[in-house]
Amino acid sequence: MISLAGRDILHAWGKFVFTGVGLGLLIGVTLTMAGVYRGMVDDAKVLLSNSGADLWVVQKDTLGPYAESSSLYDDTYRGILGMPGVARAANVTYLTTQVRHGDRDVRAMVVGILPNGPGEPGYLVAGRQITRSHYEAVADIATKFKLGERIQIRRNRYTVVGLTRRMVSSSGDPMVFIPLKDAQEAQFLKDNDAIINQRGRTAANPAFNRPGVPGLLDAVIASQSGNPFVNAVLVQIKPGFTAEEVADPIRRWKRLQVYTRAQMEEILVAKLIATSSKQIGMFLVILAIVSAAIVAFIIYTLTLGKIREIAVLKLIGTRNRTISSMILQQALGLGVIGFVVGKISATFWAPMFPKYVLLEPGDAARGFIATMVICALASVLAIRAALKVDPAEAIGG
């Protein structure tokens, strides 16, 4: 038996291809939306992987350092180093800010790290790691900085000594790594006017400027000028210990919040990007409905254009099953054309997006199945119309 659907598609291939391309662009947008969500999840996981940490120690009762702000004294890590199962511990700060580069700004997450400590970028694509205590930076290539270029973070200038890749924040901003001390200063540094003003206020306070207590005022001012805080302590555990085995004593004895990798993933994926994922989910639902409506409308219109032929087919003995199959195959054919166009389009334009778009084969497979199901459902209306056609319509009168 010849394929009636195939012949009809070949006969009116222009109509099918153009319709398929239109549908395909819609499917491409749908796949891209799914890719945007996957990219966000992947960014979150990459953020955790690249930190090199097994545990995140943060301020008690916070979801820091990524989902909420967290502040710890920068000597906290010393006590943590003495806890059982801790191999390495290092302070880290995170600050999302505009980084000046020539006459343009780049939004980036500035990470303060200790050289050779947890939190340092795992690999570089060019240059070297930070070796000096000040004014060196390693940047993600998404910032488009070049080796040797000078960038400005707050009031200080840094030289880009290394380039890394796929080091992004959970919101997709590229990371710029700078020495911890510089990062602490950048986070809490006030402008000169504010410092002078604060010193004046402190000096005017009789509690801090007591006659007969030399050095008190200087000590208070010194404590106000420095920044002894970091956002988190990244901990690597010794082999043979589980994350929970190490985390529990820190929670109990240091009165700090400790998150394992699984817990941190839960925070990032389920909490930090939950609203975004719902937003994207809504888009996907709407796009699926729009796609279904378009396919249904197209197949219905194509079927109505063949009412006389369908009447003739029924009159000469064609089974309803054959006619239904023809319409269903055309709907599925349209879906296949649309999906191929959509997949190619999404693959083509995904790298152009400013944030990472991850097109997973699993999503493509699910998208293909969804497209086929939508097309099959969309053909029901047309099949019903075709089955209602009276073969007597082929005979005049």
Added chain:
Amino acid sequence: MADMQENGIHIEGLRKRYGEGDTAVDALKGVDMRVAPGEVVGLIGPSGSGKSTLLKCLGAVIEPTAGRMTLGSDVIYEDGWKIPDLRALRRDKIGFVFQAPYLIPFLDVTDNVALLPMLAGRSNAESRKRALEILDALDVAHRARAMPSQLSGGEQQRVSIARSLVNHPPVILADEPTAPLDSERALAVIRILNKMARQYNTAIIVVTHDEKIIPTFKRIYHIRDGQTHEEVGEGRAFE
């Protein structure tokens, strides 16, 4: 099948009523008709006389209200359908030729004709072989690969006739097959139908208003107010 080809189609007291009660309309009021194998008869009558209703009943498209209808030795209707699969009956035992050719626009000439044997379960190769034989008999084999839109009106109608004949049905119902054609082509179509009726021993009923072809029939059924009256035609062009 041989028996059917020997007996043609025979209807007795066929009635068709549309609606019920006060609004009921009797479209057919006891129609009698017999068409022998190899015979072409005309069925003529004014609009609203019941021609199309009779054709639809004969084509097993609508169900008569009463009467008897036999195809060969098989009773296909007697106060109810006697054949369970009317679709198969239409496909295998009845050929249709329409006022317009109504070819499937996305199938070429061969496949338009071969579709019926394929629907009947024959292989593609055998169906196409049959189609080409019929197309050859109708002098359109040279257009076998053409699409319907590439054919002239006369060629399209010949392909339509080929489609109606390809399963060698014992009866062909032709609904004003010459309406869109000029005199020359109309007579050519009637000539072909007569030739095919003889060649395939098929009973052909031609519904027509066409004055130029009416004299070609040897037998004519006039239908008026749902009743038929048989008369002898001139049989002009084929003697």
